[in-house]
Amino acid sequence: MILNSRYKIKIPDNIELLYSPKTNLMVVIGKLGKKTLKCTNKIFFYPNLKLIEITHELVDLKVNRSKNKKAYQGTSLALLKQTFLEVSLIVFKKLRLVGIGYKVFIEKFVNNQFLILKLGYSHNIYFKIPNNIKIECLKSDKIFISGFSYTEVTQVASTLKAYKFPEIYKGKGILYENEKLLLKEGKKI
Numbered sequence: 001m002i003l004n005s006r007y008k009i010k011i012p013d014n015i016e017l018l019y020s021p022k023t024n025l026m027v028v029i030g031k032l033g034k035k036t037l038k039c040t041n042k043i044f045f046y047p048n049l050k051l052i053e054i055t056h057e058l059v060d061l062k063v064n065r066s067k068n069k070k071a072y073q074g075t076s077l078a079l080l081k082q083t084f085l086e087v088s089l090i091v092f093k094k095l096r097l098v099g100i101g102y103k104v105f106i107e108k109f110v111n112n113q114f115l116i117l118k119l120g121y122s123h124n125i126y127f128k129i130p131n132n133i134k135i136e137c138l139k140s141d142k143i144f145i146s147g148f149s150y151t152e153v154t155q156v157a158s159t160l161k162a163y164k165f166p167e168i169y170k171g172k173g174i175l176y177e178n179e180k181l182l183l184k185e186g187k188k189i
Helices: 069-088 150-162
Strands: 008-010 016-020 025-030 033-038 041-046 051-058 091-098 103-109 112-118 125-128 133-139 142-147 173-176
Touching: 008 069, 016 041, 025 069, 033 069, 041 069, 051 069, 069 150, 091 150, 103 133, 112 133, 133 150, 142 150, 150 173
Parallel strands: none
Antiparallel strands: 008 051, 016 025, 025 033, 041 051, 091 142, 091 173, 103 112, 112 125, 133 142
16 A cells, blocks of 8 residues: 655665564665665555655654654655665765965875865864765865765765855855855945
């Protein structure tokens, strides 16, 4: 019995899925690896149709009295889609440094790699690159961040961006590759 079409997801051909109804645990296997996902909602799995349906019923009875059942249902659907992407594609972010003298390069100390940022401060900023994230400096003002986990890649990108947010008058700072700034006009005499 298929209920609401909004909370259904079709399993792609290149992904294999293992599901345990007792523990509500799902293992997603793709060409880049496998990930486990603990679901908060009850799930109907139709292997012959290659279809998953997420119900509004929650597994935890304490939370089941909650008014936000739809929110849990939508979150479970989004996490499942994100897991499908993580096991089938490499996630990446591109950053660019805008400003005179802003540079970035990678140095290796002992067993760790550090990203060294020159951002106009009186000191350099050293950022330790996590082991499961790959960072490349294509030019002295471009950073390419890639990995298998969407949350880790976006977290590293936002941490690097926080070192020098783009200012709104000249547009100098660290920006995403496709980010556009609307510059403010300065004071007039």
